[in-house]
Amino acid sequence: MNFMKRKISVVGVPMWLGQTRYGTNLGPQGIRCAGLMDRLKGIGQDVVDEGNLSIGITGCFRQSGENIKNVKTLVDSSEKLAAKVSNIIQEGRFPLVLGGDHSIAMGTLAGVAKHYKNIGVIWYDAHADMNTPETSPTGNIHGMPLAASMGLGHSALTNIGGYQGKVKPEHIVLIGARDVDQGEQQLIEERNIKMYTANDVKRLGIEAVIAESVRYLSERCDGIHLSFDVDGIDPAEFPGVGTPVANGLSYKESLQAVRLLAAAENLISAEFVEVNPLLDKDDVTARLTVNLIGALFGETAKSKQVQRADRKRSAEAI
Ligand SMILES: NC(=[NH2+])NCCC[C@H](N)C(=O)O
Numbered sequence: 001m002n003f004m005k006r007k008i009s010v011v012g013v014p015m016w017l018g019q020t021r022y023g024t025n026l027g028p029q030g031i032r033c034a035g036l037m038d039r040l041k042g043i044g045q046d047v048v049d050e051g052n053l054s055i056g057i058t059g060c061f062r063q064s065g066e067n068i069k070n071v072k073t074l075v076d077s078s079e080k081l082a083a084k085v086s087n088i089i090q091e092g093r094f095p096l097v098l099g100g101d102h103s104i105a106m107g108t109l110a111g112v113a114k115h116y117k118n119i120g121v122i123w124y125d126a127h128a129d130m131n132t133p134e135t136s137p138t139g140n141i142h143g144m145p146l147a148a149s150m151g152l153g154h155s156a157l158t159n160i161g162g163y164q165g166k167v168k169p170e171h172i173v174l175i176g177a178r179d180v181d182q183g184e185q186q187l188i189e190e191r192n193i194k195m196y197t198a199n200d201v202k203r204l205g206i207e208a209v210i211a212e213s214v215r216y217l218s219e220r221c222d223g224i225h226l227s228f229d230v231d232g233i234d235p236a237e238f239p240g241v242g243t244p245v246a247n248g249l250s251y252k253e254s255l256q257a258v259r260l261l262a263a264a265e266n267l268i269s270a271e272f273v274e275v276n277p278l279l280d281k282d283d284v285t286a287r288l289t290v291n292l293i294g295a296l297f298g299e300t301a302k303s304k305q306v307q308r309a310d311r312k313r314s315a316e317a318i
């Protein structure tokens with residue numbers, strides 16, 4: 001067996017106010033409807049669906065004069081998610097968080113980092129999500145979660161979970177970046193943050209990039225969190241996203257990436273974010289996201305075939 005048997009708890013976070021396009025709130029249900037639970041059970045994983053976090057929407061508007069939208073809603077839901085994720089880890093289970101927009105990573109990381117002093121983060125994304133209200137071109141919080149988790153930006157965000165600095169800059173690896181804002185680029189250079197752009201991946205190959213990333217983080221960290229923004233993948237293949245950027249990683253490369261991560265013993269949590277079913281075409285983004293999650297937990301082309309045959313047989317028996 002080249003994958004880890006894990007005890008997985010799935011939590012959905014129907015959040016969309018980290019950006020402005022309605023629909024990422026339907027992401028968790030879209031992913032579930034594409035068959036997530038059956039697929040994970042089908043490969044023998046112990047998996048429980050803990051449902052969606054209930055989120056109070058306290059306002060879909062700019063709540064202050066600052067360049068940051070919906071702070072209160074985002075802080076409240078992130079606190080809830082942090083507590084939930086922390087509980088899951090406490091119970092010895094693996095949190096699998098389904099977004100929602102990428103702002104939810106602030107909550108996930110606040111929960112995970114309570115248990116791991118030196119958490120390593122693989123940020124698979126077209127973006128760096130390292131803006132602050134000072135550098136953000138949009139004021140959208142889904143472009144800020146990684147900065148906030150490092151302790152940079154609006155104090156309401158950096159203090160989520162009641163403490164600052166969940167992630168150290170030297171414990172981050174960006175993979176797939178190709179739309180990095182000026183302030184973000186400056187931060188990446190100043191703090192020497194490891195980054196493999198989409199072009200780097202094409203040049204080096206995804207196998208080498210993942211191997212190097214895992215090696216780099218394993219040397220420094222006590223656990224690895226995967227924050228997978230599906231817009232890391234090219235929008236021609238993953239159309240159901242709100243901030244598409246051309247020239248992305250391919251689905252095939254991405255599948256290979258998560259397959260390699262399936263074997264990483266020190267992978268301790270994961271989230272898949274930014275699936276927007278309202279922007280999707282024939283649910284392809286949701287369906288391929290289930291393939292990615294399946295592969296992260298050990299599904300192979302062969303095990304998928306066996307499952308498909310099983311499902312067909314039981315359907316015929318009805
Ligand atoms: N998680 C995402 N899709 N983030 C997109 C961020 C886009 C842009 N950099 C911004 O700050 O608004």
Ligand SMILES: [Mn+2]
Pocket residue numbers: 102125127129142229
């Ligand atoms: Mn992102």
Ligand SMILES: [Mn+2]
Pocket residue numbers: 125126127229231232243274
């Ligand atoms: Mn992104």
